[in-house]
Amino acid sequence: MEIKEQVRFDPYVPPKLGDNIVDSIVGWGRKYSIFMYPFVTACCGMEYMSVASSHYDIDRFGAGLPRFSPRMADVLMVVGTVNHKLAPILKRIYDQMCEPKWVISFGACASVGGPYDNYAVLQGIDRIIPVDIYIPGCPPRPEAVLDGLMKLHKKIQNQKHELF
Amino acid sequence: MTNEELQIKFKERFPDFAESCIIDKGHIVAEIPLEHMELTLTTLKDDSEFDFKMYMDFTVVDWMERKPRFDLVYHLYSVEKNHRIRIKVGITESQSAPTMSGLWPVADWHEREMFDLYGVKFSGHPNLKRILLYDSFKGHPLRKDYPVTKRQPRIESTFPTRDSQYQEKDLKIHRGD
Numbered sequence: 245m246e247i248k249e250q251v252r253f254d255p256y257v258p259p260k261l262g263d264n265i266v267d268s269i270v271g272w273g274r275k276y277s278i279f280m281y282p283f284v285t286a287c288c289g290m291e292y293m294s295v296a297s298s299h300y301d302i303d304r305f306g307a308g309l310p311r312f313s314p315r316m317a318d319v320l321m322v323v324g325t326v327n328h329k330l331a332p333i334l335k336r337i338y339d340q341m342c343e344p345k346w347v348i349s350f351g352a353c354a355s356v357g358g359p360y361d362n363y364a365v366l367q368g369i370d371r372i373i374p375v376d377i378y379i380p381g382c383p384p385r386p387e388a389v390l391d392g393l394m395k396l397h398k399k400i401q402n403q404k405h406e407l408f
Numbered sequence: 409m410t411n412e413e414l415q416i417k418f419k420e421r422f423p424d425f426a427e428s429c430i431i432d433k434g435h436i437v438a439e440i441p442l443e444h445m446e447l448t449l450t451t452l453k454d455d456s457e458f459d460f461k462m463y464m465d466f467t468v469v470d471w472m473e474r475k476p477r478f479d480l481v482y483h484l485y486s487v488e489k490n491h492r493i494r495i496k497v498g499i500t501e502s503q504s505a506p507t508m509s510g511l512w513p514v515a516d517w518h519e520r521e522m523f524d525l526y527g528v529k530f531s532g533h534p535n536l537k538r539i540l541l542y543d544s545f546k547g548h549p550l551r552k553d554y555p556v557t558k559r560q561p562r563i564e565s566t567f568p569t570r571d572s573q574y575q576e577k578d579l580k581i582h583r584g585d
C-alpha cells in the first residue's frame with residue numbers, strides 16, 4: 245500500500261485503489277511514449293500537420309515522434325479517406341504493427357466514410373480493423389485531436405498490459 | 409481569335425458540321441459524328457489556323473435512354489491563339505472511339521479513366537485497362553444504371569453494413585430532354 249501512494253505520478257489519471265501496480269506503471273510509461281504511424285490519405289492531413297507542429301505540439305503529450313515504419317509504431321493514426329482500393333493496404337499495415345497497438349480514427353471519413361457515401365469509399369475503418377479512439381470533425385480541430393489523444397492516454401493507463 | 413471568328417472559320421472549314429456549331433454560354437460547341445471524329449480532331453490540332461495544341465479535358469456524359477447513349481466531350485485550347493472549343497461526339501455502348509493518344513499523349517490516361525468509369529471503349533489505345541479502380545471491380549460506376557447503393561469491398565467487412573442514406577427509387581436522374 246505504501247508503494248501505491250508513491251505512484252500518484254499522473255496529474256489527470258491517478259491510479260485507483262485496487263489497480264494492478266504493474267499495469268499502472270507500464271501504462272504510465274506507454275502512454276507517454278506514443279510512437280505514431282500517421283496513415284495520412286486526405287485533407288485531414290493538414291490538420292494533423294497543424295497539431296503536430298509547434299503551435300499545438302503533440303510532443304507535450306508524448307506523441308511527438310512519428311515513425312514511418314509500422315514495426316516501430318504503436319499507435320496507428322488513420323487520417324483521411326480510406327477507399328476500397330486502399331483497404332487491404334491499411335489492413336496489412338495494421339497487421340504488421342507489433343503488440344501493444346492502438347488505432348485512432350482521425351476525422352469523419354476514417355470514422356464513418358464522411359461525406360462520401362459512394363461506390364469507392366470504405367464506410368469507416370472499423371469495418372476492417374479495430375478502433376480505439378474516434379475523433380469526429382471534418383476536419384477535427386487540433387483541440388479535438390488533443391482531446392482524443394488524452395482519451396487514448398486514459399485508455400492506455402487503465403487497461404491491462406500483457407508483459408510476457 | 410474571338411469566338412465569332414473561330415465559329416466562322418470552323419464553319420468554312422467543316423461545312424458538313426456547320427449547323428451543329430453554336431456558341432453556348434460564351435463557348436464554342438460543335439457536334440461531330442463518330443466516323444469523322446479522328447480526321448476533324450487531327451485537323452483542329454495540326455492546322456495552323458486552329459492550332460489546338462493543348463488537350464484540356466476529356467469527359468463522357470451518359471444520357472441513359474438517348475440514342476446514342478454516350479457523349480464524348482473534348483475540350484481543346486490553343487495556347488498561341490488563346491481560343492477554345494468543345495467537341496461532342498455521340499457514341500453507343502457497342503461502338504468504340506478512335507484513341508487520341510497518338511495526337512495528344514495525355515489522352516492516354518484520360519481515355520483509361522473514361523473506360524474505367526463509363527466503359528467506353530477506345531480502339532488503338534496502347535494500354536486500355538482500369539486506372540482508378542481495382543481490377544476486381546465489376547461494372548462501371550459512373551453509368552447512370554450502376555446502383556447507387558452497390559458496394560464492392562475487397563476485404564470482408566467485420567461490421568454490419570449501414571443502410572445507405574439514399575434509396576434508389578428516390579433518386580431522380582436529371583435529363584436534358
Ligand code: SF4
Pocket residue numbers: 286287288289323324325351352353354358359381382383384
Ligand atoms: S473528414 Fe473531411 S477533412 Fe477529413 S479527410 Fe474527410 S473530407 Fe477531408
